Amino acid sequence: xxxxxxxxVVIVPAAIGAAFFILPLLGLIVRSPWRDAVTALTAxxxxxxxxxxxxxxxxxxxxxxxxxxxxxxxYARVEFPGRDLLRAxxxxxxxxxxxxxxxALLLAFGRRGLFGSWLDSxxxxxxxxxxxxxxxxxTFVAMPFLILTVEAGLRSMDRRYEEAARALGASRWRxxxxxxxxxxxxSLFAGAVLCWARALGxxxxxxxxxxxxxGVTQTMPLAVYLLLETNQEASFILSLVLLLISLxxxxxxxxxxxxx
Amino acid sequence: MSLEASxxxxxxxxxxxxxxxxxxxxxxALLGPNGAGKTTLLRAVAGLIPFESGFVRLDxxxxxxxxxxxxxxxERRPIGLVFQxxxxxxxxxxxxxxxxxxxxxxxxxxxxxxxxxxxxERVGLRSYARAKPSELSGGQRQRVALARALAPEPRxxxxxxxxxxxxxxxxxxxxxxxxxxxxxxxGIRLVVTHxxxxxxxxxxxxxxxxxxxxVQTGAPAEVTERPRSQYVADLVGVxxxxxxxxxxxxxxxxxxxVSAAGAESGEVFAVIHPRAVAIHRIRPEGSPRNVWPGxxxxxxxxxxxxxxxxxxxxxxxxxxxxxxxRELDLIEGGEVWLSFKATDVGVYPA
Numbered sequence: 204x205x206x207x208x209x210x211x212v213v214i215v216p217a218a219i220g221a222a223f224f225i226l227p228l229l230g231l232i233v234r235s236p237w238r239d240a241v242t243a244l245t246a247x248x249x250x251x252x253x254x255x256x257x258x259x260x261x262x263x264x265x266x267x268x269x270x271x272x273x274x275x276x277x278y279a280r281v282e283f284p285g286r287d288l289l290r291a292x293x294x295x296x297x298x299x300x301x302x303x304x305x306x307a308l309l310l311a312f313g314r315r316g317l318f319g320s321w322l323d324s325x326x327x328x329x330x331x332x333x334x335x336x337x338x339x340x341x342t343f344v345a346m347p348f349l350i351l352t353v354e355a356g357l358r359s360m361d362r363r364y365e366e367a368a369r370a371l372g373a374s375r376w377r378x379x380x381x382x383x384x385x386x387x388x389x390s391l392f393a394g395a396v397l398c399w400a401r402a403l404g405x406x407x408x409x410x411x412x413x414x415x416x417x418g419v420t421q422t423m424p425l426a427v428y429l430l431l432e433t434n435q436e437a438s439f440i441l442s443l444v445l446l447l448i449s450l451x452x453x454x455x456x457x458x459x460x461x462x463x
Numbered sequence: 464m465s466l467e468a469s470x471x472x473x474x475x476x477x478x479x480x481x482x483x484x485x486x487x488x489x490x491x492a493l494l495g496p497n498g499a500g501k502t503t504l505l506r507a508v509a510g511l512i513p514f515e516s517g518f519v520r521l522d523x524x525x526x527x528x529x530x531x532x533x534x535x536x537x538e539r540r541p542i543g544l545v546f547q548x549x550x551x552x553x554x555x556x557x558x559x560x561x562x563x564x565x566x567x568x569x570x571x572x573x574x575x576x577x578x579x580x581x582x583x584e585r586v587g588l589r590s591y592a593r594a595k596p597s598e599l600s601g602g603q604r605q606r607v608a609l610a611r612a613l614a615p616e617p618r619x620x621x622x623x624x625x626x627x628x629x630x631x632x633x634x635x636x637x638x639x640x641x642x643x644x645x646x647x648x649x650g651i652r653l654v655v656t657h658x659x660x661x662x663x664x665x666x667x668x669x670x671x672x673x674x675x676x677x678v679q680t681g682a683p684a685e686v687t688e689r690p691r692s693q694y695v696a697d698l699v700g701v702x703x704x705x706x707x708x709x710x711x712x713x714x715x716x717x718x719x720x721v722s723a724a725g726a727e728s729g730e731v732f733a734v735i736h737p738r739a740v741a742i743h744r745i746r747p748e749g750s751p752r753n754v755w756p757g758x759x760x761x762x763x764x765x766x767x768x769x770x771x772x773x774x775x776x777x778x779x780x781x782x783x784x785x786x787x788x789r790e791l792d793l794i795e796g797g798e799v800w801l802s803f804k805a806t807d808v809g810v811y812p813a
Contacts, residue, residue: 361550363546363550364550364552366511366537366544366550367544367546367550367552368552368563368567369511369536369537369538370509370511370537370538370540370542370543370544370612371538371544371563371564371567371611371612371615372538372539372564372567372568372615373538373563373564373567374538374567375538377567378538381563382552385552385554386552386553386554388554
């Protein structure tokens with residue numbers, strides 16, 4: 204079979220474009236001090252940051268599922284005035300600079316914020332600069348990915364399966380848990396993984412709203428940034444760990460979401 | 464013990480206004496062309512779509528009534544529903560599909576699995592209990608869908624085009640099976656179909672609807688012998704005329720007069736079987752009372768017979784054998800004479 208020749212005006216910019224992504228990865232892999240990898244990874248500060256990152260990102264995903272799935276369901280199934288506006292507002296963080304999100308969170312939930320002052324005076328709850336604040340910042344930035352993915356799943360599923368279940372005597376709750384959720388499981392999974400990956404990498408909103416306290420609010424991305432000043436080698440290794448996680452997520456999702 | 468429903472609703476282009484009553488033990492086929500509102504009516508009876516006014520009563524119990532604002536949700540109606548494409552839950556195996564309705568109605572897991580197994584036995588699919596629906600053939604899926612609908616022992620079984628998703632070769636066999644299962648079910652059975660063969664094979668009574676309205680109801684033989692709409696006449700393959708009877712003839716719309724032996728008076732239907740209509744190249748001599756010239760507008764070969772549509776003072780379809788057609792040396796557009804006897808015209812009041 205004759206293969207069509209690719210024009211040179213396409214090849215050159217395409218090659219530069221590919222190199223633009225590959226070279227930084229290469230730099231990270233080649234320049235990482237592999238001999239010191241174990242020491243860097245097992246350093247108490249690193250482990251602390253890693254633990255906090257996992258805890259916060261998984262919590263953000265859990266919160267995202269509990270709050271985001273019902274929101275997605277309402278967007279997909281209920282018609283009401285202002286639905287499009289509400290959807291736009293709840294997905295705004297996808298395009299908002301994270302640092303702006305962090306400032307907005309401070310103004311709402313900060314000690315002297317709109318609701319924060321009330322939370323503080325009524326319940327003695329302060330959110331900024333706590334681990335809960337990290338979870339909030341990450342949820343704020345990451346949950347929109349879950350909402351949109353799950354909503355798309357709900358919209359594309361054949362709703363007559365739900366009717367079939369109802370005709371078999373299933374209550375609304377049973378229909379939702381036994382039919383709807385299993386049928387949108389691929390979207391649910393993809394949405395949760397995207398949400399988790401975004402939460403794991405979250406930097407701007409977290410440092411603005413929750414600060415950078417080791418063991419309390421210092422997640423992996425913050426630790427990497429900080430180590431760049433004091434211990435470059437360790438920051439390289441941690442970067443590599445984050446890269447690896449992203450790669451695994453991307454490969455795992457390839458068939459479920461990114462291609463389709 | 465019966466189903467009584469009176470439903471009026473508007474849905475897109477459809478304007479549905481139907482009243483149906485089905486007695487205990489009856490198998491009724493709801494027959495009509497695509498878009499007649501058959502499935503909509505079925506869904507309304509099941510409580511899956513709201514209607515503007517009317518009611519649904521089953522065994523005297525009100526399931527829905529717009530005048531009193533009563534609505535029993537679908538999940539609390541004692542119904543079984545078989546969808547056109549079955550809608551077996553793809554994430555559950557065959558046994559769990561059949562057990563779904565039992566579990567939904569509160570039966571413990573073990574008992575539900577046992578009963579579902581019995582149902583699978585009954586439809587001959589016990590060995591497929593752990594298979595996923597995607598591993599089954601169309602006919603097997605149909606049987607699972609039926610078992611799933613029947614397992615919770617509904618009072619009313621609703622089937623929407625139960626054979627439409629099957630290919631022609633398996634359809635006849637599955638229809639026999641379905642007939643057997645329908646016979647063994649004791650409640651009220653309503654089958655939606657657009658296939659007259661299916662309707663006649665499965666049902667004790669036909670309800671024919673067109674554009675959301677009832678056009679005819681009766682035993683299959685009665686409906687096919689005395690069609691009351693062009694749709695049914697076309698399904699059965701007969702010529703149907705409507706006109707004013709008087710003195711052994713029927714005056715149809717447009718003024719043409721057809722001699723008909725039984726015609727007395729009043730508004731009537733006249734049915735003429737295409738086999739009774741003879742075609743000639745020259746004006747025939749002899750006794751037939753109805754003779755007129757026409758033009759063969761359409762010739763269609765159907766197995767061992769040929770249907771010729773003839774435009775004339777009354778457009779009619781004649782049916783001849785292929786060899787008769789060769790002798791006539793007839794092509795589309797050819798001029799012909801047609802004739803039929805007054806005694807071959809069946810007349811009944813409109």
